[in-house]
Amino acid sequence: MEDLRNIWKPELYHIQMEAPLPKRISCDNCTDRPEFYGKEYHGILGHKEATVLLENEPNGAFLIRKGNEYNDFYTLTWRFNDRIHHYKLYYDGTHYMKDKRYDTIYDLVADGLITCHMELKAQPILDMINAKANYTESPYVTLNRRKLNTLSRIQQTSNKSSPLFNDKIEVKPPVDNTTKKPTFDLTPTWEENPLLMKYSKSHSFKVHTFKGLNWCELCANFLWGFTAQGVKCEDCGFIAHSKCSERVPNHCTPDLKKIRGVFGIDLTTLLNAHSSTLPFVVRKCVNEIEARGMDSEGIYRVSGFADEIEALKMAFDKDGEAADLSQYSNINVVAGTLKLYLRLLPVPLVTYEVHPKLVQAIQIKTVSSQVSMLRECLDSLPPAHFNCLQYMVQHLHRVSQLAEVNKMSAHNLSTVFAPTLVATPPAITDLAFEIRALQALIEYCPQIYYGNN
Structure with a gap:
């Protein structure tokens, strides 16, 4: 490993060490001191009187005051660079002036003095950093x-x-390579x-x-x-x-080694860490359901046993790709675990940014225009979300084609999955548009993903 002294350039550290330290100017006889200030608070005090109190003090000396009784803020007055400066100061459980917040006034003043000192003395270095950072x-x-x-x-x-690193999204029929969305870079x-x-x-x-x-x-x-x-x-x-x-x-x-389990992990983060194009939880569950659950009445609507779903979740988190799904004879447990995985994604497959576009698209009257708009919505998704949603929609389309047996039409499936797959603001309780949009994705899956007419 290279010598860190050749990597960490200490000029900024040396400049910071020269910054003035806070010095509190005390007021012992203030009668209306707020409980969140100490003796640095001087009550109602004009800027001229504050300037007199600090004019013979060293840089870093400070006090807190109130300009008048009608102000909804306090004033921090300090001496820096041999001049007196005044700042509006607020408190709402933490002390702040702008965006940074502090637990104590000392922290605020110390950090503020360092910031001002660095801006005064280190600006050439800061400009160089912005220009040359590579x-x-x-x-x-x-x-x-x-x-x-x-x-x-x-x-x-x-x-x-390992098949974990050979995930391929099966596309039937093949998509024209000139129009297919790239799955990875x-x-x-x-x-x-x-x-x-x-x-x-x-x-x-x-x-x-x-x-x-x-x-x-x-x-x-x-x-x-x-x-x-x-x-x-x-x-x-x-x-x-x-x-x-x-x-x-x-x-x-x-x-x-920083990834703990697979449930509740950001989708793109997980796929990057596993060098995969599809979460193995999704792939394994879908494969298991398509192998022995496509004719199961109420698949995805009928709940599996909660304790068995939790056991399968723990098996995925512990054993990963090696988790054995065949031991769960009730296929609804596998379906429930898949829904749980998708529900626990920090960002649902249809993201918050794409949600309003989806709602807008489903309100278009003609099917051809609606399909075209839905394609544009999907193209706005992050690649990891695009691919996983495609995989799920294609699967749900195949499930819906057996609706006479499993009683799960595109509408029934979209009613089950809309709250899980589509990111909706908390204020929205009526998911009629989201259900209609997901139903359209399932029903028009060949046209949307394959370009079939």
Whole structure:
């Protein structure tokens, strides 16, 4: 591993260490002090009086006041760069001025002083970071290349021996390659990295407070600040400045060992981690149902035993691809487990973004225009969602063709699956449009996916 001293550039850290420290200017005789402030609160105080109190104090000195009794905010006054500055200050359980929130006033002032100091003294470096940050040369790639190569070798080996890595979505009849939506992208995530991502997965960045010294894995510079110094991806752990995170490509690569089970995992995250084009839970359940449940009356409507569904769920989470479905003689248990998997997806197969388009499409009068609009809706889905929904709709179409036996028409199936497959805002309780849309997908499946007239 390369010497970290050559990767982590410490200029920003040294500049931060020169930032002024908070110094509270106390008021001992304030009678109307709010319970969320301490002696730094001076009551109703004008800016001229506050300036007098701070003019002979060092940079970093601060107090809190209220300009007048009618203000719905407080005022933070501090001395910085040998000048007095005033800021509107709010409290609603946490202290804040803009978007960042703090548990204590000290944290807010300390972080604010560092921010102002960095903007004053480090602007050339910050401009350089924005201009020169290069993902392919970043510490993330440099320090994790060996790990990612190992993961790639594991996946390549599995690709030869395990059906988990050979998932193919069966399409009958064949789709014209000139119009077929690509199922995956074979462009390497970065130069010379053999780990080929099937889907473009964006990072799940969240503001994070880091303990100890940390650096940005894009620009290799220190994460400056007192608290909430940057962001961290909840899926792969990528750390970056907030600004740098906006430039990181959609190459989130969760390590397999970080995936706990398969239920409740974001679909794209799971498929990236397993180098697969279809969740094995969906494929195995569908195969089992098509093998011995297509003529079962009320398939998908009749509930299986809850304890057996939970047992099969645990088997999938524990044994993965090796889970044995044949031991569950009641096919409704397999169907119930499939519905549970789809219901627990953090983002349903038909996403929140596509939902309003779907509702709009189903209100078109002519079938040909409706089919065309539905195709456009599906093309808006993320590839992982597009492929899995296609697989499910094709399966449900085959189930509906045996409705005389299993009593599950396209309408009955769409009534069962609409709440599970379509992301609807909580305020929507009437799913009439969603049911009609899913019914149309099932009924017009050959025209939508195969282009048949």
